[in-house]
Amino acid sequence: MIGGTLSKWTMSYFAIAITWLIAAEALMAAGFGFPAADVAAADTLVIVHMVCIGWLSMAMCGALFQFVPVLVGKPLFDERWELPALVLLTAGLTALLAGFLVLGGRLPAGLWLLPLAATLLAAGFALVVADLGLTVWRARPPVGPAHFVLAGLVSLCATVALGTGFAWSLSGHGGEELGKVLATGVPLHAIAGLGGWLTLTAMGVSYRLLSMFMLAPDVDGKKSRLTLAAGSAAIGVAVAGGLFAIEAEAGLGIVLAAAAAFGLATFALYGRDVAALYRNRKRRQLELNTKMAAYGFASLAAAALLGIALVATGSFAAHVGAFAFLVAFGWLSGLVLAKLYKIVAFLTWLETYGPAMGRLPTPRVQDLVAEGRASKWFAVYFVSVWGGTASLLFGQASVFRGAAAVMTLATAGIVQELIRTRRLADVAEPLRLPNGTQPPCLLYSRT
Amino acid sequence: MTDDLVARIREALRVVIDPELGHNVVDLGFLYRITVDQGDVRIVMTATTKGCPAAAFLREGVAASTAQVEGVRSVDVEMTFDPPWTPSCIEPAVRSSLGFANVN
Numbered sequence: 049m050i051g052g053t054l055s056k057w058t059m060s061y062f063a064i065a066i067t068w069l070i071a072a073e074a075l076m077a078a079g080f081g082f083p084a085a086d087v088a089a090a091d092t093l094v095i096v097h098m099v100c101i102g103w104l105s106m107a108m109c110g111a112l113f114q115f116v117p118v119l120v121g122k123p124l125f126d127e128r129w130e131l132p133a134l135v136l137l138t139a140g141l142t143a144l145l146a147g148f149l150v151l152g153g154r155l156p157a158g159l160w161l162l163p164l165a166a167t168l169l170a171a172g173f174a175l176v177v178a179d180l181g182l183t184v185w186r187a188r189p190p191v192g193p194a195h196f197v198l199a200g201l202v203s204l205c206a207t208v209a210l211g212t213g214f215a216w217s218l219s220g221h222g223g224e225e226l227g228k229v230l231a232t233g234v235p236l237h238a239i240a241g242l243g244g245w246l247t248l249t250a251m252g253v254s255y256r257l258l259s260m261f262m263l264a265p266d267v268d269g270k271k272s273r274l275t276l277a278a279g280s281a282a283i284g285v286a287v288a289g290g291l292f293a294i295e296a297e298a299g300l301g302i303v304l305a306a307a308a309a310f311g312l313a314t315f316a317l318y319g320r321d322v323a324a325l326y327r328n329r330k331r332r333q334l335e336l337n338t339k340m341a342a343y344g345f346a347s348l349a350a351a352a353l354l355g356i357a358l359v360a361t362g363s364f365a366a367h368v369g370a371f372a373f374l375v376a377f378g379w380l381s382g383l384v385l386a387k388l389y390k391i392v393a394f395l396t397w398l399e400t401y402g403p404a405m406g407r408l409p410t411p412r413v414q415d416l417v418a419e420g421r422a423s424k425w426f427a428v429y430f431v432s433v434w435g436g437t438a439s440l441l442f443g444q445a446s447v448f449r450g451a452a453a454v455m456t457l458a459t460a461g462i463v464q465e466l467i468r469t470r471r472l473a474d475v476a477e478p479l480r481l482p483n484g485t486q487p488p489c490l491l492y493s494r495t
Numbered sequence: 496m497t498d499d500l501v502a503r504i505r506e507a508l509r510v511v512i513d514p515e516l517g518h519n520v521v522d523l524g525f526l527y528r529i530t531v532d533q534g535d536v537r538i539v540m541t542a543t544t545k546g547c548p549a550a551a552f553l554r555e556g557v558a559a560s561t562a563q564v565e566g567v568r569s570v571d572v573e574m575t576f577d578p579p580w581t582p583s584c585i586e587p588a589v590r591s592s593l594g595f596a597n598v599n
Contacts, residue, residue: 406555409510
């Protein structure tokens with residue numbers, strides 16, 4: 049397969065993901081969860097899982113169904129698994145959030161919802177992992193960024209396994225052993241999810257997308273393998289070492305310190321790789337998506353520096369919420385929103401004008417977007433994320449709510465741009481819909 | 496006669512654009528070889544990036560556009576990435592307008 053095919057349900061994953069993001073931002077603006085509640089409170093768990101599963105994981109799964117076949121040069125193992133996975137993940141997340149609301153006393157008793165949710169989510173993610181894993185297996189041995197995706201998928205399995213254990217434990221059916229893991233092992237779940245599944249996968253996909261859209265030579269294989277080795281070591285040490293330490297009742301301090309050292313090395317190596325991609329690009333003029341992705345990378349660097357400063361001053365535990373907020377919204381969400389802006393336009397172009405190529409004059413991908421208008425929303429988004437992080441660090445809860453409200457507004461602005469792209473609203477006539485082309489559907493792709 | 500047909504095919508292929516770069520495949524230097532044997536046309540072409548989802552559409556677009564040229568009996572389009580495309584393949588007048596670095 050030299051070219052790729054279009055994934056039918058990628059747009060549906062994106063639409064549902066964005067809905068969860070806006071809902072989470074609106075709840076933060078309303079004062080729900082951290083910092084008004086404790087960072088480990090049930091309300092905070094609602095927000096965290098809306099963001100990590102609903103927004104980031106859904107968006108990542110949708111992107112991977114489209115881009116893993118591109119990465120490995122083989123078709124997706126089975127396209128029919130995409131929709132059932134989406135349904136299972138959505139149902140599982142809804143049950144999980146309801147279970148957390150029960151846990152926090154906001155809904156009447158029904159803690160059985162937690163193991164039910166874990167089962168639905170595990171089934172959904174199993175479909176995703178199997179479909180993507182078997183696609184990579186078809187193209188064995190995997191090359192380049194596909195290794196990052198595999199490491200991300202392994203981390204996803206670890207995250208889901210830990211989360212499932214927690215769900216059974218919280219519902220009162222976990223037994224003593226799971227209770228021990230739940231008591232101190234939540235950081236392992238968070239590191240496997242945010243660090244392994246979401247960050248390693250985002251890194252792998254970014255290598256490919258940046259080189260494709262900036263026409264930059266691929267990162268040297270030896271260099272990217274070293275970056276991945278450091279990242280895998282960080283996750284492996286945290287999860288495997290952490291479980292061993294919990295079993296041995298030895299405390300997590302040394303394990304987390306070792307994982308943090310590997311994590312910092314990963315960020316430094318990844319920064320070197322990304323800088324090389326930008327430096328060696330053949331297209332000198334940067335498009336909005338690559339400019340905004342740079343703010344995501346800057347947020348990752350800022351998070352790394354913040355982490356070092358907090359550990360050095362002995363205040364990491366007190367400010368873990370601010371650190372996680374910057375990672376989730378500055379780095380991961382910033383990068384995903386920037387790349388969505390490009391991917392939606394690119395896939396919409398392929399769907400609408402690809403079949404007409406050679407038969408009719410067609411617009412460019414850039415004719416589907418209005419970067420000047422969108423850049424304002426992105427600027428507002430990143431400024432509000434950085435302001436929100438600062439307000440958390442300085443304990444200004446009301447300022448944080450204001451920042452979250454502005455983030456919600458900015459996200460809505462970006463979404464409006466995505467909808468305009470999908471509706472071809474910025475494509476000038478007569479190229480917009482020449483005879484023989486069909487307008488795309490908003491929520492799925494005709495393939 | 497053959498040269499004339501090749502020239503007409505190249506002209507017809509100006510309707511096929513790379514969606515990212517926004518220029519036609521002729522000026523971008525995507526067409527490595529066009530050979531004609533009594534109306535049977537064989538085109539060897541490339542694209543900017545291996546694995547790009549647009550590559551299949553580009554190949555189909557080139558085939559469809561060529562098939563419409565008078566005198567063409569059959570079309571066979573091969574997509575290759577050996578040698579890989581570089582900006583030096585672009586017509587000089589177009590290259591600077593696309594914002595490519597001179598060093599590349």
